[in-house]
Amino acid sequence: MTMSRRKFLALSATAAALPALPTLAGCGAPDHSAGIGYWSAFANQQQRDYFQRARVDAFPGPGRVELTVKPNASIDQLTQTALAAGTGPDLVQTDGPAQVAAYAAAGYLHSLEDYARAYHWDRLLAPWALAASRINGELVALPADYETMIMLYNPATLHAHGWPVPRDRATFEAVCTEAKARGMIPVAAGNADWRASSEWWVTMALNHHAGPDAVYQALLGRLPWTDPVFVDAITTLSGYYQAGWWGGGVEDYFTNSFPQMYAALADGRAAFMITGSWASTEIAPYFGEAAGNSATWDWAPLFPLRAGVPDIVWDLGIGRTLSINANTDKPDETAAYLNFLESDPRRQADGVAEVGMQPAPIELTAADFPPGADAGQVRLYTELSNAATIGYTTWTFFPQQTDTQLYTNFDKVFTAQLSPADYLAGLDETFRRELRLGAVPTAPAPNGAAS
Amino acid sequence: MSAAIAARRRRGLIGWAFMLPLVAVNALVVLGPSLAAVYFSLTDWSGIGRAHWVGLDNYRELASDPDFGTALWHNLLWTAFFLVVPMAMGLFGAFALTRIRRGRLLLRVVYFVPYIVASVVTSAIWKNLLSPDLGIGRMLHVNVLGNIHLALPAVEIVNNWAWWGFLVVVFLAAMRDVNPNLYEAAALDGAGTFGQFWHVTLPSIRPTFLFLGLMTIIWSFLSFDYVYVLTQGGPAGSTDLLSTLLYRDAFAELRAGYASAIGVVMALISAVVVVGYLAVRKRKDWTV
Numbered sequence: 001m002t003m004s005r006r007k008f009l010a011l012s013a014t015a016a017a018l019p020a021l022p023t024l025a026g027c028g029a030p031d032h033s034a035g036i037g038y039w040s041a042f043a044n045q046q047q048r049d050y051f052q053r054a055r056v057d058a059f060p061g062p063g064r065v066e067l068t069v070k071p072n073a074s075i076d077q078l079t080q081t082a083l084a085a086g087t088g089p090d091l092v093q094t095d096g097p098a099q100v101a102a103y104a105a106a107g108y109l110h111s112l113e114d115y116a117r118a119y120h121w122d123r124l125l126a127p128w129a130l131a132a133s134r135i136n137g138e139l140v141a142l143p144a145d146y147e148t149m150i151m152l153y154n155p156a157t158l159h160a161h162g163w164p165v166p167r168d169r170a171t172f173e174a175v176c177t178e179a180k181a182r183g184m185i186p187v188a189a190g191n192a193d194w195r196a197s198s199e200w201w202v203t204m205a206l207n208h209h210a211g212p213d214a215v216y217q218a219l220l221g222r223l224p225w226t227d228p229v230f231v232d233a234i235t236t237l238s239g240y241y242q243a244g245w246w247g248g249g250v251e252d253y254f255t256n257s258f259p260q261m262y263a264a265l266a267d268g269r270a271a272f273m274i275t276g277s278w279a280s281t282e283i284a285p286y287f288g289e290a291a292g293n294s295a296t297w298d299w300a301p302l303f304p305l306r307a308g309v310p311d312i313v314w315d316l317g318i319g320r321t322l323s324i325n326a327n328t329d330k331p332d333e334t335a336a337y338l339n340f341l342e343s344d345p346r347r348q349a350d351g352v353a354e355v356g357m358q359p360a361p362i363e364l365t366a367a368d369f370p371p372g373a374d375a376g377q378v379r380l381y382t383e384l385s386n387a388a389t390i391g392y393t394t395w396t397f398f399p400q401q402t403d404t405q406l407y408t409n410f411d412k413v414f415t416a417q418l419s420p421a422d423y424l425a426g427l428d429e430t431f432r433r434e435l436r437l438g439a440v441p442t443a444p445a446p447n448g449a450a451s
Numbered sequence: 452m453s454a455a456i457a458a459r460r461r462r463g464l465i466g467w468a469f470m471l472p473l474v475a476v477n478a479l480v481v482l483g484p485s486l487a488a489v490y491f492s493l494t495d496w497s498g499i500g501r502a503h504w505v506g507l508d509n510y511r512e513l514a515s516d517p518d519f520g521t522a523l524w525h526n527l528l529w530t531a532f533f534l535v536v537p538m539a540m541g542l543f544g545a546f547a548l549t550r551i552r553r554g555r556l557l558l559r560v561v562y563f564v565p566y567i568v569a570s571v572v573t574s575a576i577w578k579n580l581l582s583p584d585l586g587i588g589r590m591l592h593v594n595v596l597g598n599i600h601l602a603l604p605a606v607e608i609v610n611n612w613a614w615w616g617f618l619v620v621v622f623l624a625a626m627r628d629v630n631p632n633l634y635e636a637a638a639l640d641g642a643g644t645f646g647q648f649w650h651v652t653l654p655s656i657r658p659t660f661l662f663l664g665l666m667t668i669i670w671s672f673l674s675f676d677y678v679y680v681l682t683q684g685g686p687a688g689s690t691d692l693l694s695t696l697l698y699r700d701a702f703a704e705l706r707a708g709y710a711s712a713i714g715v716v717m718a719l720i721s722a723v724v725v726v727g728y729l730a731v732r733k734r735k736d737w738t739v
Contacts (some may be wrong), residue, residue, distance in 0.1 A: 077702065080499060102705060106500025195683045196703075251597030254686035255583060401704045408518075408699070411687035415599055 035066035036330060036337050037089035041075040043281070043356075050355040054347070059340050063333035083108040083325070090328040091337060094141065094321045097132050097441035098400045103323065104135040110324035112139040115335040124343055128390055128444035129361035132318060132397065136438070141321040142342055145358030148384055149204055149315040149393070150299045152273040152283065154265050163271065169305045176245045179271040186245040188270035190256020191411075199394045199407040201237060201246065204274060207315050207391030209233035209305035212446040215392050219443040221435050225428035226421065234413060234420040236305060241414035250415060262286040266295040274302065277384075278319070280377055281356025299376055301383075310389045313446075317393030319358060352377055389446055397443045399434035402427060485718075491711040498707035509712035519713065521688060522696040525603060529692065530671040532607045533614070534664060540611075541618025542660075546648050548619065549626050559623065562616030570613065574680035577609040599689040602682055606690055610677045618663060625659040626652055658732075665728040669721045693717050 038056075042048040048069060056065045068089070070078055076095055082088035083103065092109065094100050103109050116122060116139050122130060125142065133141045153165065161182070166172035176186035191197045206215050210233040217223035218230070240246055247253035247261075262279075264270035266286040273279070280299065287295045301312045322341065324334045342360045345368040351357035353373035363385045369378045394403050405427055412418040434440060492509055496502035513519050544562060548555050565573065580586040583594040595605040633651045642650060653660070675694040678684060684691040684699070693713055701710035 084499065102497055102499045108499075191685070195685055251594040251686070252583065254597035254682075255594055260584070401706065404699065404704045408684075408688065411685060415687040417599075417687060 035064045036091060036334050037066050037068065038091040038093075038337070039068045039070050039075060039079060039089045040093055041070050041072040043072070047355045047357060050351070050357070054350065054354075055341060059337055061333075062336055063330060065337055086327055088325055088327070090325050090330060090334045092323045092325050093144070094323065096318050096321060096396050097141070098395075098398070098403070098439070100133065100141045100321050100323065101135050101439060101441060102400070104138075104140045108326055109140040110326045110328065110331055112142065112324065112335070112338075115324075115339070119335070119339045119343070121339075121342070124362050126361040126363075126385075128316060129318065131442050131444040133321065134442050141323040142338060143318040143361050144320040144322045144341065145318070146361040146384075147277045147317045147319050147358055147393070148387075149200060149207075149274065149302055149391075150277055150280075150380065151302055152265060152275060152279060152297055152299050153271065154268060154295055155298050156295065157265075157268040157271060160268070161271075165300050166272075167300075167303050167311075169303065172303060172305075175271055176240070176243075180244055184268075185248040185264055185270040186272065187240075187247070188256070188261035188264045188273040189247040190253050190258075190261060192255050192257045194258075196395070196404075196407045198410045199403065200276060201274065202234070202406055202410050203315050203317075203391070203393050203395075204302060205233040205237035205305070206230065206394070207313050208302050208309055209236055211306065211309040212313050212389060212391045216443060216446050218431075219392065219397055219440060221432070221440075225424045225431060230424055231420050233305070234410075234424060238414045238420060242416075246414075254411075258282065259286075265297065266291060266293060268295075276317070277380060278358060280374075280380065284356070297376070299380060313389050313391040314384055314387040315391035315393050316361075316387070317396040318361075349373070349381070352381060390444065391446075392443060397441050399431065399439040399441070401439075402431045402434055405430050488711045488714050491708050492715045494708045496708040496711070497705040498701060499705065502708060505708070509709045510716075512709065513712055513716065518688065518691065518696055519693075522691045522693045525690065526672055526674075526692050528603065529607060529674060530668055532604075533611070533667050533671050536607075537611045537615040537618055538660075538664065538667065540615040541622050541663075542653075544615070544619040545622035545626055546652060548623055550644070559620060562619045564616070565613040566617040568613065570676040571680055573613050574609065574677050577612070578681055581605060581609075596682055597686055599686050602686055603690045606677055606681050609681065610674065621659065621663060622656065625656040629655040661728065661731070665724060668724045672717050672720055 040051070042051065052067060056067045059065050075093065076099065079088060079092060079094070083092065083106070088108075092103070094103065100109070112121075116130075121139075121142065129143045129146065130139065133139055133143060151166070157163075158165065161178070163175045163178070164171060166175060179186040189197075189201065210229045214223060214227070214229045218225055218227070241250060241253065244250070247256045261270070261273055262283050263286055265273050265283070283297055285291060287293070287297050301314070304311060304313075322338055324331050324338065328334055342362065345362055345364050348359035348362060349364050349368035350370055352359050353370050356377075359381060364381045365385075366378055366382055392398075394406055398406065409418060409423050409426060413420055413423045431440075491502060493504060493506060494502035495505045495508075548558060551558075578596070581588045581595050583589060583592075583597070588594055588596075593601070595601040629652060633655065634647055637647045637651050673694060674692055675698070678690050678692055678695050679698070682690045684695040694717070697710045697713040697717070700706045700713065
């Protein structure tokens with residue numbers, strides 16, 4: 001076969017352009033599939049199967065749901081890219097209010113105000129949760145699940161050493177001192193698997209040492225983060241690390257993984273573990289029949305680390321939010337599905353009991369849980385539903401840059417590379433900048449009321 | 452127009468026609484994003500929504516950002532390590548292989564295998580080996596990945612384990628092209644093994660040596676995977692490189708504009724190295 005030069009050049013140019021065509025074709029074309037598109041990620045196959053059965057297939061309509069499972073590690077980036085291209089799922093999932101604020105500012109999210117009135121979400125959801133989901137006064141997301149900080153322990157370990165469950169700082173420090181002296185790990189902790197986990201313990205220090213009132217005032221910009229009340233809190237927490245209480249030692253802290261921590265709690269090498277309520281799901285395989293031992297676990301709320309701080313403060317956090325894509329062609333069906341996911345206490349409690357899913361912030365009673373539900377989890381979520389004083393998890397109520405700086409630089413504090421005062425000065429500078437930009441999520445008052 | 456000129460022009464056009472797909476793909480995936488990165492480095496883009504022009508603010512902030520300074524210093528240490536340790540191991544490993552006959556192929560394969568293992572796999576293996584609860588870490592009672600002074604050298608050593616075998620293979624190929632008469636002449640002049648290596652081998656493979664040095668510098672500034680899997684920049688930022696800092700700024704802090712500025716600086720550093728190398732090569736009239 002012969003080919004003229006002109007034809008050859010024309011074909012070459014066409015061939016060169018071919019790879020670009022699918023990209024160009026995708027531009028500006030929202031994902032208008034037949035069903036309500038929803039991208040989500042799951043901790044394990046069990047949760048995924050449960051969600052498909054109880055939350056997707058069970059949706060009575062209108063419309064049907066098309067669930068697409070994405071990797072946990074990349075769902076945020078995938079969603080972000082799709083939304084920027086004008087596509088993406090009808091129901092948009094984010095990892096918290098800070099991301100909601102960014103999406104809302106970019107015009108990616110549909111207002112939920114009309115649906116909130118139609119479905120009475122103000123009666124359903126906790127006021128603090130709704131407050132945190134408003135951007136510039138407009139509701140653009142609903143919290144899909146919520147969490148709090150708790151202290152886990154193995155009752156047999158405490159009993160064997162004659163230690164009480166700490167209800168105050170003095171008892172906690174006495175047990176930690178004794179545990180360390182006996183060669184144990186006072187608090188199972190580490191950040192090898194999740195570098196940001198240092199923020200969990202900074203959350204504890206801020207809310208239970210400085211106190212929720214101080215944190216609230218700081219979030220409103222009325223109190224600088226350089227205030228002595230925060231310096232004292234960070235100094236105290238850093239001291240716990242330097243005493244080798246967190247993870248058994250500073251170096252071990254950086255290489256401790258979650259399985260190591262759970263195992264240490266189960267086999268009695270660790271006295272406590274201070275973590276998020278999500279751990280009550282992850283910890284199960286290390287205890288009892290599943291792990292081939294007789295160990296059990298229980299939890300207790302965190303205690304005040306300073307006089308004047310309320311006895312019980314529930315540090316509330318939103319781990320996942322749901323919004324409606326501004327480009328969806330089926331907002332009403334998507335809102336109906338959103339209401340289905342959020343509204344039924346029994347459905348929420350069933351997810352907790354069956355596969356350890358975190359519930360939406362709605363009121364749960366013991367009667368909502370199915371028979372055989374873990375007593376610890378039932379107690380946790382029923383007590384949490386009645387929280388009188390709330391604290392502020394940094395990953396929910398702090399703006400993005402401040403929060404990232406908070407955990408990356410705290411590691412430099414307890415390794416003595418940065419003083420608590422300098423750490424907080426840097427944090428305050430970043431926070432002030434983000435406050436001026438309007439990037440600070442709305443914080444409810446410590447009594448849980450919308451601010 | 453003479454027939455010879457027409458034929459030359461036709462050959463040129465056909466050559467360009469073959470190049471066109473590559474040029475188009477490069478324009479799409481390299482040139483476009485590169486220009487976009489330069490533009491975004493001059494904005495406050497979060498990675499979401501609109502970008503606002505801020506001029507050189509991001510670059511001014513870089514100049515006073517201690518995290519950037521630390522990461523740049525780590526990159527320089529990283530580069531120095533890879534210019535010395537694996538290059539020396541690769542040179543001497545290759546030279547040693549030229550001196551043996553039996554087992555040469557097997558050793559080449561053994562040295563090269565770590566290079567073709569995925570970096571994530573290599574990192575995961577070494578993470579366990581260095582763990583204070585298992586393997587080497589337990590035997591030596593040292594937690595290298597948890598120690599702010601040892602973590603960076605440890606990650607370098609892990610990366611080098613996978614890297615130096617590649618250098619052996621490349622240096623060996625260059626050494627096999629050295630004229631054997633030069634070794635005979637050197638031997639007659641009384642040069643021993645080291646003398647032959649120093650006076651014959653090294654000068655003969657200098658273009659390859661310098662090219663790999665150039666690539667080592669460029670690749671060192673692009674290193675990311677081993678650090679990310681082994682330490683994620685920790686402990687306490689002691690293994691942060693420019694690439695991990697860029698990643699954190701872009702995806703954790705949602706500062707894509709600032710991260711773009713870091714990327715532009717990384718590209719400029721590589722550009723300076725390449726231009727320097729090309730200038731030296733031109734002056735010395737080297738061919739690779």
